[in-house]
Amino acid sequence: MSNSTYLIIVGVVILALVFVVPQMLELRIRVLRFLRWQSLADWHERHRAGLTVGVRITIAIIGTVLIVIGAFGV
Numbered sequence: 001m002s003n004s005t006y007l008i009i010v011g012v013v014i015l016a017l018v019f020v021v022p023q024m025l026e027l028r029i030r031v032l033r034f035l036r037w038q039s040l041a042d043w044h045e046r047h048r049a050g051l052t053v054g055v056r057i058t059i060a061i062i063g064t065v066l067i068v069i070g071a072f073g074v
Contacts, residue, residue, distance in 0.1 A: 003070075004070040004073060005070065007066050007067070007069055007070030008066070008067055008071060010066055011064070011066030011067035011070060014059060015059070015064070017063075018056050018059050018060055018063075021056050021059070022052055024055075025048060025052060025055070028044065
């Protein structure tokens with residue numbers, strides 16, 4: 001396989017992560033509670049919507065850039 005094929009595959013896998021962002025954030029909150037870091041876990045719960053949107057946008061941008069580089073060789 002060529003280098004561009006790997007970039008496209010990695011880009012698609014990264015774009016698939018957009019759908020599991022809320023579950024990853026929930027896992028992070030559970031780990032913080034397990035570690036007894038209540039204030040940080042509370043902060044994550046208060047800002048859950050904004051964090052989810054921000055992470056989804058970031059992941060989508062990274063995945064799209066990788067696919068474009070792989071497809072067009074930019």
